[in-house]
Amino acid sequence: MQNAVLGPLKDKRIATVDRIAIAISRSGAPRPQGLSSLAACTLAGAAQGQQGQGASPAPAAGNGPVPEDFVDITEVAPNVPTRPRNGRSASKGAFKTRCGVNAEGRHNSDNVIVAPGVGNGAHHTHDYVGAIGVDAFTTDDTLAAANTTCTNGDRSTYYWPVLRDRSGVEEADAGKPGGGAEGNVGKILTPTSASLTFVGSPTTKVVAMPRFLRIITGDAKANANGGANANAAWSCTGFENRVQLKDKYPICPAGSELVRTERFQSCWDGRNTDSADHRSHVAFADARGNCPAGFKAVPQLVQRLTYSGLAGSTAFAVDSFPESLHKPVTDHGDFINAMPERLMKQAVRCINSGRRCG
Template identity: 50%
Template sequence: MGRNTRKRRTPLATKAIAASAALALGGGGLIWANFYASAHESNNSAQNQTKAAAAQVATISCPDVGQKLTNVPASAQRGVAAELANLDKQVTEAYARLASTRQAQTNDASFVQNSIIGPLKEKRAATIDRIRLDVQRVGGRFDSSLAQLAACTTMTADQTNQTNADGQDNTGQQQNGDQQQNGDQQQNGDQQQGSNGQAGNGPTAADFVDITKVTQNVQAKPQNTGNASTGTFTTKCGVNANKNFNTDNVIVAPGVTNGAHHLHDYVGNQKVNAFSSNQTFLQGGTSCQNKNDLSSYYWPVVRIQDGTQDFDQNKDGGGKEGNVGKILTPVQAQIKYVGSPAGKVVAMPQFLRIITGDAKTTTNGLANANAHWSCTGFEDKVQLTTQYPICPQGSNVVRTFAFQNCWDGQNIDSANHRSHVAFADPASGVCGNGFKAIPQLTMRLVYKITPPTIENGVVKNAYAVDGFPDQLHKAATDHDDFISVTTGGLANKIANCINSGQRCQ
């Protein structure tokens, strides 16, 4: 696949934490508030034990078919993307049914399997077969083993935390030696996880850590060679103060409304939605000060779960899918391109797409995780992947992203949206497998957030990144999206600035 396969040990995350009932919501949020409700009803002791056991089914885990599709003919890609979006929709609907049928689950031990998991497998099998037909219809080859990915399982609360804690089985992406995370710490003991989070699907107390109690874990960057490209290019595109939002993802699900199932902030290009094309990108206008930068920079919003509801509380991708709370606008959004310690960079090709991180790490594991959470004053000491930081008073929450910095030299995208780009070797900064170094896009988003508190195993005033509802708003699911669109020779100017060691904007 052309990706750097060198692995690192992931951080140790927390074990499951105690929690009680979810906060009640109005409108579309009610389904999520009732997520664990049956676990807290009381009749007799035996019945309570049964209900508690049922409540342990925290989410649905389905194999990520899209990551296995590495070679889809160009003429089939749009149809395949639509079917992959159908798979996401099916999981979302099944998770909603899981969340709203807790009483039925306590009364019938086979309810989840017979009424949710079984029918979901049938739908997924039919969708995967349609993907096969799309590929074979245009002469492509389809791996028949993908049919085995139709079956899904359930995950308990303990298992969702273990997915993010198992440093042996799950590995994180390489980030050119930049901020490897191995310091996420345990907190608050081994009590049973419950329905923390305003929407009932997370985050929980286990998803937070006091950053002042985390051991320093930021690793040194590779040494520059004599041929290093040491310049930087900064583009100022604002913080989405004009509230340009949607729940689409034109890279992963072109032509599919609400293909992301969560809300994105957009800066840069101002006409990006599921139906955008390369031509519309060129006509989209930009929030960037440099009007030749028509690139699209977009990321999941962060919300405060303090009981406040936002404009999308009853909408798809918002409250109807477990993304609730007040949407925060970053107080700073820095977009900077940096060079390679090993040599010169080549200009990014027009319309290059890059996704960094993985929105589905709760069920996929951490192989493609690239989340960086920290606090101002701690960024050069501590970076977290699997937990959100609780920052000290006067310190702000920081999300940073370091995108893949090696390109295959040919493709602006790939079937799984990963194979055409890779991270350089973290020790040397060298691109492998014939890949070429490109300017590395880095982003730093700063949020002013009142520090959450944890009381009796329950997190108060939590914050969380938007995500697919079955992913439970885990910190590791953070991700970022980019489409390179430039005019006036800007792509070459960025590369030349970096190669010459200048500081440009």
């Protein structure tokens, strides 16, 4: 009984002090440390007073997710929409770039697209593959000169919020900005696979992406912003005709891996590599596969991540801003194209000719 009362109270108190700390840091003052622990300690005496011999401790500190954010994948009806039919000018090929799974543990809580020059601008932790050493202070020049984890010389940067096992084991960032200090708790999970594939258009040939084109798919604050830009897709291996679009984490059965899929925008305005809102210069094709007027079809990045060891689990969540409560709808992906021009031309030829390369 005490957990049912003290757990939600503690979560609310921690969330409140987290919001206060964020407001202080955004005003330019140093962000206070240890407030979440202080909030938890204020309830410790009450918890001890109510626990009997052998009783379970209060739940670990956190600010989500909640049981309603999960669904058993086996109870979901097939729901993947039919892809547009290929027309006579379709570009049917695919180009795969292999960049690893971040087994080296390259992480930070920066976001060079949205908050360049601002340390901990994301307030949650990202995995990085591709160009090595990307952070808030990376420039086009340093990106072009970077070493890379990709086997084909692709110096693009691909990054996404980490997924954590929240069942009890803490990560090294437990008390640090971007980690536990902002409610992102638990062990960071390394994907078992990370597939980065560029595909074509069902209606036309694709043109080369400009170098240093920036694309963000999904919305890290989708639960507050209304979901218009949400593009999360969660599923399980063996059940990928039942993709949980946007708002649910799937509970996977034994023998099945968790799947995160992000489809990036495939239409470019033909002029800009970025825009003030980091979205207006790119767009998704419509239901028939057509780009908006004035936009050109470019290779579409499809990012697919898998994770093992989570069958039957609801003790995992994606990193998020504190106010985003680790909702599955807030999943997102970031990409800056830094392929050498010859490699981008190779990808375009491959896709337009209907081949599968890489």
